[in-house]
Each structure stands twice: as structure tokens, then as C-alpha cells.
Amino acid sequence: MRENFTKSMARNIFYGGTVFFFLFFIGLTFDTISVLPETDNRHNITGKVALGKKVWEVNNCIGCHTLLGEGAYFAPELGNVYKRFGHSKDAIIAFIKSRPVEGIKGRRSMPQFNLSDKELDAIAEFLKYTSEIDAANWPPNIQG
Amino acid sequence: MQYKSQAVAKPYFIAAIGLFIGQILFGVILGLQYVVGDFLFPEIPFNVARMVHTNLLIVWLLFGFMGAAYYMVPEETETELYSPKLAIILFWVFLVAGALTIIGYLSVPYATLAQMTGNDLLPTMGREFLEQPTITKVGIVIVALGLLFNISMTALKGRKTAIIMVMIIGLWGLAIFFLFAFYNPVNLVLDKYFWWWVVHLWVEGVWELILGSILAFVLIKMTGVDREIIEKWLYVIIAMALISGIIGTGHHYFWIGTPDYWQWWGSLFSAIEPIPFFMMVIFAFNMVNKRKRDHPNKAAMLWAIGTPVMAFLGAGVWGFMHTLAPVNYFTHGSQITAAHGHMAFYGAYVMVVLAIISYAMPILRGRAAANSKKSQVVEMWSFWLMTVSMVFITLFLTGAGILQVWLQRISEAPMSFMVVQDKIAIFYWMREVAGIIFLLGLILYVISFFVGGEEEASS
Structure with a gap:
């Protein structure tokens, strides 16, 4: 990997990416739960x-x-x-x-x-x- | 051994190997039941043997992770473990709880076990991989929290390296997502949706952090490559693992009553799930090429390099093979899934635990850095026997799966499940032979601990 790509940049991608996609996942989960009654035969x-x-x-x-x-x-x-x-x-x-x-x-x-x-x-x-x-x-x- | 308290890792590693043997014995029983349907019936029906097989796998890997954590934390944080005594107490709690659970599975009908352990108070049993009695699940949470307390307190008073932070985040994630095991609604779709928050977010999420940090630790120790470089790789790999893996959960939400849009999200993100595994391969080979010393423990090096290769094949390639929704529509819940599961678990998690055991055990046994040449040769033989036979297990199950999908789901005159099972029996026989060779490899692995003495110290 290139020298000017530093460890702290890599760390920020990890934390930033994880938080972003986890929040996105939570968002999709809320949406799923709200539309589930149409399909889940409850x-x-x-x-x-x-x-x-x-x-x-x-x-x-x-x-x-x-x-x-x-x-x-x-x-x-x-x-x-x-x-x-x-x-x-x-x-x-x-x-x-x-x-x-x-x-x-x-x-x-x-x-x-x-x-x-x-x-x-x-x-x-x-x-x-x-x-x-x-x-x-x-x-x-x-x-x- | 640099720190006295690292010694607590030893019983964890020994227990891991012991339970591994049990897991494989039951694997061989299951493989035989596939072709000799009444083998051990009705004493040990398939569902019981399978529960023992999968639960032992999970428990011994957890023992391995915990042992790895206890071994790595003092060395990384440059301070003794907060409480070695707590670590030993938790070891016995976990071992006894695990043993009682397995004995329970084997000695009474599952329904009786559920009744005896008060499943009615908080029903959590009877779901795949989460078959443990609720009381055992509570025990797992207590042990995990105790471990987290112990290593977090150690890290707080010592040096905080990236490797140890990633390990701790991984273990916290493991404990937190396991809590979804206690959520079991009557609504089957909701049940399944959050069941994956334990299963998928473990093996394709937080466990990859633990895997990455163990691998990075072993590679630093063995190659002597600069920490900055290795930790940078570690961050990039786990970043890709979670960026792809979290939304990648969607590949389990195609056909369980969840909205159709998951077919897009799940396919797209799980298609990039092989990337972190591929990077892991590049990473491991790069570090070995750039090594600043030749570590005398060649066997540990073999495991450390084998891990990313097999993880990439099993999790990456075999996962990708059936992860796109249009493909998965036909392969879902077939022997293809079983093929993928076997090589992915072996490549990613079994091998990384064996890598840290291989690296740490000689040191824990008071040897300079490695076992004798003789012992290492036996261990490397066991590596090849187990790894190659796992490749064949996977290939045979894939063959079985392709035929199964064709005969049962695609052909013009689809046949019933049981008829198809008879037609593909030859693949199950071959898988069973490969499984027995795996068991022989494992026996050789255990023998390697008892042959030869100590390697002459070298640096």
C-alpha cells in the first residue's frame, strides 16, 4: 500500500464506514418492520x-x-x-x-x-x- | 512467555482442541447417517448429532478466541492481565456449562431438556445454532462479559494498539449481538430476521474483526514486519469486511417473507464480501515476503498463510457462488449451502485458531519459540491432511448440491427431496471418506503435541 495512505486514514475508513453502514442497516430494518405486515401473514x-x-x-x-x-x-x-x-x-x-x-x-x-x-x-x-x-x-x- | 498471566490461555487452547475432536467425531457420524439412514437410530437421531456437531464447533472456536485474547492482550498492552484468577474461573464455568449442555443433548430427548431447563419461562431453544437451553445462553453472556471486563480493564491500564482495539471491539460485538438470541417472537419472519443478527453479524461481521486481529498479531510476531504497516492493512481489511458484511446480511433476507428490495441490497453488498478475504491473502503473502526474520516455527507460519487462502476460497469464492438472488433462488437451503458452510468455517475460523495455538502453545509450554522439527513435520502433515480433505468435502458437497438443485428444482419433472437424496448418495459416500481422512489429520494434529522435544533457540 502507498506510503501516503496512513494508518489513521485506514482507521477512519473503518470507523466511519462501519458506523455509516450500520446506521443504514438500522434504517432498512425500520423500513422492513414497517412493511412486514403485508407479507409475513401475521x-x-x-x-x-x-x-x-x-x-x-x-x-x-x-x-x-x-x-x-x-x-x-x-x-x-x-x-x-x-x-x-x-x-x-x-x-x-x-x-x-x-x-x-x-x-x-x-x-x-x-x-x-x-x-x-x-x-x-x-x-x-x-x-x-x-x-x-x-x-x-x-x-x-x-x-x- | 513475556508475561506470566499469558499462561491462562493454555487451558483455553487445550479445551478448544478437546472439543474440536468431539465435533469431528460427530461430523463423521452425521456423514454416515446421510447414507446409512438408521445409523444410531433412535438413540442418536440426526438432529441431536448435528446439534452436538455445530454447537461444539461454536464453543471450541469461542474457547480459541478467548485463549487468543488472553494470550495477546498482555503482550500487546505490555502489562499483566487485570485478573488471571477471573480468567481461570470463567474457563471452568464455560467448560462445565458447555459439557452439561452437550450431555443434556445426548442423554434426554430435546423436549425433555427444554422442560427441565425452564424453556417456557423464556423460550429461546430450538432454533438453528441457538439450540442451547436458555440457562446456557445466560452462562455464555456472563462468561463473555467477564472476559470483556477482564481484557478491557487490562487494555485501559496498558498500551492501546490497533490490534488489541480491534480484538476488543470484535469481542464486544460478539457479546452484544448474541443478545438477539433471547428475542424469539411467534412471528416467524421477525424471528428469522433477528436470528441472523446473531448468526450473520457474528460470522460475517464481528468475528472477522477477531480473525483479523489474531492474524495480524501472529504475522507481526512471525515476520517482524513494522507494526504500522500491519495495522494499516488490518484496518483496511476489517473496514471492507464490515462495509460489505453489514448490508450483506441482506443475502439472508431474500426468501423469508421480507421485502423484495433485499434481493438488491443483499446481492450487491455480498458480492463485495470476497474483497476483504482477497486482501487478506495479499496481506499475508506480502508480509511474509517482507519478513525481517525467519521464525523457527514453520508450522505456525503454514497455518497463518493457509488461513486467508482457505477463508478466501470458502467464504469468498464459495460464498459468492450462490449469493446473487437469481442464483440463490435455486440453491437456497441445498447442499451448496452446506459446502460453503464447511469450507468457510474451516478456512476462516478453525484455521486462525489453530494458527494462534500453533504459535503460542510452544511458548506456553516453556519452549523457546517452536517445537522440535519432528513435531512440526507431524503438525504440517496434519495441516495438509485436514485442509485437503476439507477441500474434497466441499467439492463433493458441491457436486451433491448441483445435482440436487437440478433434479429437485430445475429439471422438467422435479423429483421429491427423498428420491433426490438417494440419487446423489455417491457424493455423500465420497464426502464421508474425505471426512474420515479429516479425522485422521486431526488425530495426527493431536499427536504432534506429544512428539519430539524442544527446538534449539534461534532468532
């Missing part, structure tokens, strides 16, 4: 959805699945599973309920979580709510 958040999110979390579903593309890549995307299962909560519930305790020989299998009927209904409701978030047309197709 009007469909119910007590059941809240319980469903809790069931989702305390069973660490993200440890195998992706949700809107984020998570682990071991099991199918679930952001659109409600649509993939023919807009059927019952199909989701039946799938979770029927997982064999000892797994499937030689293959990946979802654990049996022994969820109550109330929890099953809630997780399905949560996945329905998630599938109705406007995620800019992602995933590209129904396979997730």
Missing part, C-alpha cells in the same frame, strides 16, 4: 400457531428440516409442506403420528415424538401459517 397468527411454533422448537425440527430454506438439509423443506400435502392438515398430522419408533431399516426416518392431539393440531396449524407467508415465490416448485 393476521393468521393464533394461539394455536404460537403453540405450534413452540412444538416445532422444543422438538428441534430444524435439526433435520429446512423451514423457508433455513435449517438442516437432511429432511424435506417444510415451509411449503402444507401445500405439498394437498392443503391438508390431516395429512401432516397423519404423517407425524405414524413414524415408526424403531425407524426404517437402512433408511432415514423421522423419530416418533409422541405428540398429543393438541400438539399435532398446533404444529399442523403452524406449518399452514408458514406456507402462507409471502416468501417471494420461493421455493421454485412444490418439491421444496
Whole structure:
């Protein structure tokens, strides 16, 4: 680097640049939060959805699945599973309920979580709510 | 060792290596579960093993960062650590909390762990990388604040170099952004939005400050190049890292229900994220060329030069590959992401921690400046085994990812996820072989600590 470009100039670029772009980021964040109600499907958040999110979390579903593309890549995307299962909560519930305790020989299998009927209904409701978030047309197709 | 209190770094480094071994063992288990789906089922299902793998990675890197901080701060500030005793207490708190958390993951179902640790009081669990019980998260905050208090007080009474200021800002950032781990709204979009304030603003933000300062410290010590020059480079590199990386957070806001304009902001700024890594490569090679002495610790030099190269490849090139929104639309949440994650974490953070350990450990063990030639040869073998096998892990996952994206998302008759997984199994097998070679490299790395004696002092 050139001699006449000094350390203090470099330092000022660091502090100035960081502060400027962080403030800019905060600005974009405020704007995002103000327009989120148009896309984030918040009007469909119910007590059941809240319980469903809790069931989702305390069973660490993200440890195998992706949700809107984020998570682990071991099991199918679930952001659109409600649509993939023919807009059927019952199909989701039946799938979770029927997982064999000892797994499937030689293959990946979802654990049996022994969820109550109330929890099953809630997780399905949560996945329905998630599938109705406007995620800019992602995933590209129904396979997730 | 110039300052007595630097010795507190030693247990941190040892714990880091110990947990690293655990991380890789679970990595090999996960790799096998990808192809032998019922391996260890239902005792250790994939989600549990993955949680152990990723959480151990984070914890051992934090141990490494903390060890680096405790080692560097006295030497940079030219004064003894404010409280070596506090550093040792925090070490045990962190180790015990970490161990209990991992034992919890492995011994009871996750839902039971959530119940036992009172997740209902403040639900923070069950989100990727933030799976720790809330009480563990509180512990992490306490340990981080204790560390910050300790090194900030040391810096206040001593010399304030750019390297140490950058390190301290990085660690403060680490602690502050971790606080977003406690924010977990029911609204999934908001949850995800601020989850990235921990995850992205850590690894593509403040952690890069810690990385830069460790690398600068090691390069000053090993090359003897003028501090003014190295610190100037450091400032320019971290300036570029944050200027690109902060708005670059937007590359995570493409498909999670956030406004479309993030596709522009995220693509534009993350496209320049490789630049600081490229500068880091130029910086490291330049400093080595301009070196004023030949340091006897060749192994540490190898790690220090390897870090920017692999970070540039993993974070820079593999990151850029799928960061533009039109590309990411198809690659989001596929094995491409996994490929990038593996090489980026290894290149940027694993290697820099191994670089400071390689540089500091001989000195902490009372040796003049380096281990014996014999020990260094073993360590350099471990460098090449781990680094080359990580390149192959990345290449195989990239192959898997490209096929996955094609079969599942682009082809005329898209197949379902599980069908595609079967079709790309060959790549997972090859990845597993590369993973085992990585483990062998790691075993060799550990062995290197026990072979040969001391190198003759030279300057």
C-alpha cells in the first residue's frame, strides 16, 4: 500500500464506514418492520400457531428440516409442506403420528415424538401459517 | 512467555482442541447417517448429532478466541492481565456449562431438556445454532462479559494498539449481538430476521474483526514486519469486511417473507464480501515476503498463510457462488449451502485458531519459540491432511448440491427431496471418506503435541 495512505486514514475508513453502514442497516430494518405486515401473514397468527411454533422448537425440527430454506438439509423443506400435502392438515398430522419408533431399516426416518392431539393440531396449524407467508415465490416448485 | 498471566490461555487452547475432536467425531457420524439412514437410530437421531456437531464447533472456536485474547492482550498492552484468577474461573464455568449442555443433548430427548431447563419461562431453544437451553445462553453472556471486563480493564491500564482495539471491539460485538438470541417472537419472519443478527453479524461481521486481529498479531510476531504497516492493512481489511458484511446480511433476507428490495441490497453488498478475504491473502503473502526474520516455527507460519487462502476460497469464492438472488433462488437451503458452510468455517475460523495455538502453545509450554522439527513435520502433515480433505468435502458437497438443485428444482419433472437424496448418495459416500481422512489429520494434529522435544533457540 502507498506510503501516503496512513494508518489513521485506514482507521477512519473503518470507523466511519462501519458506523455509516450500520446506521443504514438500522434504517432498512425500520423500513422492513414497517412493511412486514403485508407479507409475513401475521393476521393468521393464533394461539394455536404460537403453540405450534413452540412444538416445532422444543422438538428441534430444524435439526433435520429446512423451514423457508433455513435449517438442516437432511429432511424435506417444510415451509411449503402444507401445500405439498394437498392443503391438508390431516395429512401432516397423519404423517407425524405414524413414524415408526424403531425407524426404517437402512433408511432415514423421522423419530416418533409422541405428540398429543393438541400438539399435532398446533404444529399442523403452524406449518399452514408458514406456507402462507409471502416468501417471494420461493421455493421454485412444490418439491421444496 | 513475556508475561506470566499469558499462561491462562493454555487451558483455553487445550479445551478448544478437546472439543474440536468431539465435533469431528460427530461430523463423521452425521456423514454416515446421510447414507446409512438408521445409523444410531433412535438413540442418536440426526438432529441431536448435528446439534452436538455445530454447537461444539461454536464453543471450541469461542474457547480459541478467548485463549487468543488472553494470550495477546498482555503482550500487546505490555502489562499483566487485570485478573488471571477471573480468567481461570470463567474457563471452568464455560467448560462445565458447555459439557452439561452437550450431555443434556445426548442423554434426554430435546423436549425433555427444554422442560427441565425452564424453556417456557423464556423460550429461546430450538432454533438453528441457538439450540442451547436458555440457562446456557445466560452462562455464555456472563462468561463473555467477564472476559470483556477482564481484557478491557487490562487494555485501559496498558498500551492501546490497533490490534488489541480491534480484538476488543470484535469481542464486544460478539457479546452484544448474541443478545438477539433471547428475542424469539411467534412471528416467524421477525424471528428469522433477528436470528441472523446473531448468526450473520457474528460470522460475517464481528468475528472477522477477531480473525483479523489474531492474524495480524501472529504475522507481526512471525515476520517482524513494522507494526504500522500491519495495522494499516488490518484496518483496511476489517473496514471492507464490515462495509460489505453489514448490508450483506441482506443475502439472508431474500426468501423469508421480507421485502423484495433485499434481493438488491443483499446481492450487491455480498458480492463485495470476497474483497476483504482477497486482501487478506495479499496481506499475508506480502508480509511474509517482507519478513525481517525467519521464525523457527514453520508450522505456525503454514497455518497463518493457509488461513486467508482457505477463508478466501470458502467464504469468498464459495460464498459468492450462490449469493446473487437469481442464483440463490435455486440453491437456497441445498447442499451448496452446506459446502460453503464447511469450507468457510474451516478456512476462516478453525484455521486462525489453530494458527494462534500453533504459535503460542510452544511458548506456553516453556519452549523457546517452536517445537522440535519432528513435531512440526507431524503438525504440517496434519495441516495438509485436514485442509485437503476439507477441500474434497466441499467439492463433493458441491457436486451433491448441483445435482440436487437440478433434479429437485430445475429439471422438467422435479423429483421429491427423498428420491433426490438417494440419487446423489455417491457424493455423500465420497464426502464421508474425505471426512474420515479429516479425522485422521486431526488425530495426527493431536499427536504432534506429544512428539519430539524442544527446538534449539534461534532468532
